Amino acid sequence: xxxxxxxxxxxxxxxxxxxxxxxxxxxxxxxxxxxxxxxxxxxxxxxxxxxxxxxxxxxxxxxxxxxxxxxxxxxxxxxxxxxxxxxxxxxxxxxxxxxxxxxxxxxxxxxxxxxxxxxxxxxxxxxxxxxxxxxxxxxxxxxxxxxxxxxxxxxxxxxxxxxxxxxxxxxxxxxxxxxxxxxxxxxxxxxxxxxxxxxxxx
Numbered sequence: 001x002x003x004x005x006x007x008x009x010x011x012x013x014x015x016x017x018x019x020x021x022x023x024x025x026x027x028x029x030x031x032x033x034x035x036x037x038x039x040x041x042x043x044x045x046x047x048x049x050x051x052x053x054x055x056x057x058x059x060x061x062x063x064x065x066x067x068x069x070x071x072x073x074x075x076x077x078x079x080x081x082x083x084x085x086x087x088x089x090x091x092x093x094x095x096x097x098x099x100x101x102x103x104x105x106x107x108x109x110x111x112x113x114x115x116x117x118x119x120x121x122x123x124x125x126x127x128x129x130x131x132x133x134x135x136x137x138x139x140x141x142x143x144x145x146x147x148x149x150x151x152x153x154x155x156x157x158x159x160x161x162x163x164x165x166x167x168x169x170x171x172x173x174x175x176x177x178x179x180x181x182x183x184x185x186x187x188x189x190x191x192x193x194x195x196x197x198x199x200x201x202x
Contacts, residue, residue: 049198052191060089082192090181094128100175101160117144132177139174
């Protein structure tokens with residue numbers, strides 16, 4: 001099941017801020033929640049690997065079985081498996097919507113996709129895991145453009161800076177995947193090598 005509990009507690013436990021709210025809380029309390037949070041036990045090698053996998057799953061809102069599918073796909077591709085994994089996660093529709101600034105968090109972006117706010121290449125898509133390809137254009141559907149939330153976000157998008165591998169057209173409420181995600185620009189706090197090592201031992 002997807003984690004639906006307190007996000008800040010999860011962020012503190014994993015030592016990674018997933019939202020701006022998490023970051024603010026963790027500035028004040030940079031330790032795990034609970035009675036013994038300030039006395040973290042040293043993680044075993046397996047524990048460290050598992051923690052990185054959990055960080056990735058929570059960050060992108062993905063459940064265990066689906067995450068394993070992504071890893072197997074990444075493994076079959078040429079290149080660095082860890083980078084391939086992140087690229088697959090980054091090109092999910094809900095993440096692209098988040099990266100373009102339409103949602104303040106990935107969870108909100110996922111909800112917007114679920115509620116049919118977007119179309120890809122002119123066709124409605126309401127599947128958050130939809131895999132975007134280079135050249136694909138995502139846009140707010142015309143029937144949703146007068147919604148109060150969209151009117152509000154339209155102003156924010158005028159000054160929003162997205163990733164170099166994406167193109168945002170704030171006036172048309174659309175965005176384009178220009179190229180494969182650039183690992184340097186993602187600057188992920190997730191150590192994908194530990195995830196690769198975790199699956200290598202199973």
